[in-house]
Structures are given as C-alpha cells and as structure tokens.
Amino acid sequence: SNIVLMEEVIAMIGLKNNGNVLISSNNAVYDKINHNTMFYKNVKIEYLDKNIQAQNFDILFTENISKIYNNVVAESKELNIYSDFILINMLSGDINFHMADDKNKVRLIKRNEFIN
Numbered sequence: 001s002n003i004v005l006m007e008e009v010i011a012m013i014g015l016k017n018n019g020n021v022l023i024s025s026n027n028a029v030y031d032k033i034n035h036n037t038m039f040y041k042n043v044k045i046e047y048l049d050k051n052i053q054a055q056n057f058d059i060l061f062t063e064n065i066s067k068i069y070n071n072v073v074a075e076s077k078e079l080n081i082y083s084d085f086i087l088i089n090m091l092s093g094d095i096n097f098h099m100a101d102d103k104n105k106v107r108l109i110k111r112n113e114f115i116n
C-alpha cells in the first residue's frame with residue numbers, strides 16, 4: 001500500500017531560506033505517492049517563535065495548501081490567535097485565519113509584558 005499510518009509522529013519540514021517547521025502529533029497518514037500528509041490528534045507546530053496547536057493539520061502537496069483546523073490556537077510572544085481553521089498557501093506563503101461560521105470572529109489577544 002502507498003498509505004502509511006503513523007503513531008507518535010515527529011516531522012520536520014525545511015523551508016527554503018526560512019528555517020524549519022517542527023510538527024508533532026499522536027497520529028498521521030502519509031501518502032508515499034503524492035506526499036500528502038494528514039496529522040491528527042494533539043497536533044503541535046513550531047516555527048521560529050510561533051506555536052500552533054490544533055487537532056488536525058493537512059499538508060496537501062497536490063493542492064499546494066496546508067490546512068490547520070479543530071481547536072486552533074496560534075501563539076507568539078506578542079499575540080494569541082484563536083480561530084476555527086488556518087489556510088496556508090504553500091507557494092505564496094500567505095496565511096489566512098478563518099471561522100467556520102461568518103457570524104463569529106477570529107479572536108486576537110495581545111499578551112502583556114511584565115518587566116521586573
């Protein structure tokens with residue numbers, strides 16, 4: 001079979017001139033032919049000083065898009081972002097945060113810095 005089922009997954013993706021993305025999850029499904037990978041359950045993504053947690057992360061090379069969804073929390077030093085899903089255009093690098101219901105809004109929470 002060309003489909004590989006994985007458990008306790010750790011993956012690294014090297015971005016051209018932009019460092020590495022570290023991904024971990026309880027499970028993943030990898031397609032050996034087109035390299036599409038679906039990570040699921042307790043997905044954690046680390047890139048530079050940003051962390052994203054969700055239940056699903058699909059990397060779809062056949063569509064040049066990545067989808068992060070189900071209980072999405074994106075954190076950086078300055079900001080927390082809560083949304084239903086994130087779409088990443090793998091060619092342009094554009095990142096879009098969305099809510100499943102247009103009546104709801106993506107929540108941005110600025111972190112306060114405390115200096116001793």
